[in-house]
Amino acid sequence: MEQVSIEKKGNRFIRSLLSTADELLLDSVREFVDSEVMPVRREMDASTRSGYEEFEVVQRKLLPLGLQGGFLPEEFGGMGMTSALTTSLLAEEIGRGDASLFRVLAGGLLAMRPAVTAGNRAVLEYFVPFFLREDEVYTGCFALSEPAGGSDAENPDVMGRGIGTRAKLESGQWVLDGAKAWLTNAGLAGVYCVACNTDPDRGEEGVALIYLGGQADGLRFSGFEEMGGLRAGRMGGLEMKGVRVPAEYRAAGPEQDAELLRDNCVFARIFTGALAVGAAQGAFDEVLAFSSDRIAAGKPIRQHTVCAAILADIAMGIQAARDNYVNAAYIYDHPDTYGENTSRHMLSRASMAKVFCCEAAVNVTNRAMELMGSYGYVSDYHIEKYWRDVKLLQLSEGGAQLARLDAARGYYDYDQFHDNELYERMRSSAEPGA
């Protein structure tokens, strides 16, 4: 297959932003994706039918690269890889092969980031060693969404009130009750970082991020969701009934936990955009190869003007999206210059990157699929997998609409519950008995 990856001329600028160590890591991951993921990506996706065997084989092969615990502090044996840019470029590379593979890794990353940022030694000392094992896959799960509210939990306008899971401090232990849904790695993870509420009336002060192990008493998992895409990245729900954990398993404390939660949302949106770009790049590589081999009217179809114009649109979409997430990641990595990572401006910038990259990827895969006609929807040609995966990426991390509202927050003080007399009158007149 023709290589059209980010090392090409136009992207040397991006690589110049990386440290030498990160560049080497990126090269190793690229080689891994080319040799170990690309040849079996269809089988990984279809491994839902065989107990995820093919997917797990690749997961195990990935262990020696150290990504499983790479984001953990050097003091604890990790690589201290906290850069949003490096994480995003890795996401793009792995997404070029199979986005689920990165999402499963990212479950651990998102679960542990709050403890890493807050320097919570109790959590780090207990859970880090599991991530650093090179002979066993160990994952984490960041448990945010809830069955009744979907993405309400990450909506800044309702944060606190939007989280239904309750945490009470009793006799030096947190007691958790509630349910979570749409969680990557639910039922598989060794560690869960659960977004809870200690008191809905306290708004953001009531938000708590509390850690628990996968074997905790009172923790029950629902089955995995059957999904249209990202099939190997298992998602499911969990229920907590009186789950008890030590008091020090709260990530930081009142207000700080809400900040950490927001920070995770920002970080996740940036790398999700990158992941979508990776999948779009994978689709582009496929359609380039197809359009070279397919002959019409005596020449490869990509030598026809109409096809070249479509391929140009695809390339423009990918490059513009890549530039977008790289910018957002760079801004995130330089808070001294651009301000706090949890500012509304940063949330806006990350949301724009996620919305733009995912939309670009959806458009790219749609166009690539149409260009390949009947070959586009056949699994052998891989495009249909990328097409399914990018749509799901677009719907993740709060979906396409909530992220738009967050993008608006960078420009003015957007408040969806802005006082509105007319609305209140309409609402009260619609209530029974009014």
Added chain:
Amino acid sequence: MYDLDLFPYPKNRLQSTDVDLASSLRGLVEKEIIGKRMELGEDYEQLLKPSLERILSGIGLQKMFWPERFGGEEHNRPAASYTVAAALEQIGRADLGVADLVAHNLALQAALALEGVGQEEACSRLAPLFCEGDRPVIVSFILPAYGEEEGAPEWRGRHLQVEAKAGPDGWVLDGRDVRPTCCGTDAHLFGAWCAVAGEEEPAFILVPGDAAGLVRGPEFKKTGLAASRNALLEFKRVEVPAAACAWRGEEGLRQLLSWYYLGLAAAGVGGLLAGYEIIREWGDNRVIKGRGQVFKENPLTGALMGEIAQETAMDRFLAYDLAGVLAEPETYGGAGSEGAHTAALMIVHHIYASAEKVVHRTMELMASAGYAKEWQLERYWRDLKTIQCYLGAHELAKHAFSRWFYQAGKI
């Protein structure tokens, strides 16, 4: 279930029998497909195949056009286009793969048995297959493919997948890696647009699925249309009688495709109506926390839901407009004319492009539920895209529009 008459369409042009048929089909698919799919998913043997059987042979759509003297219902005037639209809309609402197979079947009937253009010999030969007994007849087409294949005859910038030679006892057909439009594994009858050795004009030749020398490859995996289990075919000196040639000349092919596109257009509208029902239920029941705002009453999501309804309503108009074009050959030149065929191609492409946009919007509104199989929306997303793909790249269809509207004959 919601009242789909909220989306206006020219109801006055439908006969009472059309309305009754649509109503029966609605009841059938709600019970047999929609009611069982939570449990059976997209299972071919347990859900899709039995449903197809009930629609084609149970309700009797596979007898619709054939003359009464051959056991058919002779509902074969051009205005039967409204019946096709009303029926396919209901079937598409439940399952686009099943609808696609019914569209194949009805298009072949229309091409062979339509009043005024029907072909007596082909009717007498084929009608019993469709009208006798209760076996459903799965029909598939073998059409010109885009691009070139080494050794395959070229035709209008595409290649013909099967080559026919006339012999003393009929036709002998050969072809490798032949990709039918559907059901390579299951079809009972293939209609192939074949190159004829030594002649410029292709022939449309009907080949029974059990013909000697017809080899079916393994089913290939694809993203949607689970009702159509497709596979590559090989024609190894397949012999069929001379009468198997249903027609020569492009007008017949255009007629077949115009009716097929009508079926697909209506099925696509059915898919959109299903999406409307899903998002309507979501919009009625989902509450945005904070103020307790019902989803559909949020100005942003309400506007997007409005857009979904608008596109669906426009597409429904378009599908019935196409039925109107095919219903009045005196005015529009008949389904085999270039004008009517171009209109059919434009409308079906427009509907599937619009459907793509609408289903994406709907998924975005439903976020995680949009891609979870239990909400059923994602199957329409995969099915609509699959149909759009095999309609071919929109750019190539635009060339056909240019050929007709600008007489750009060399494009």
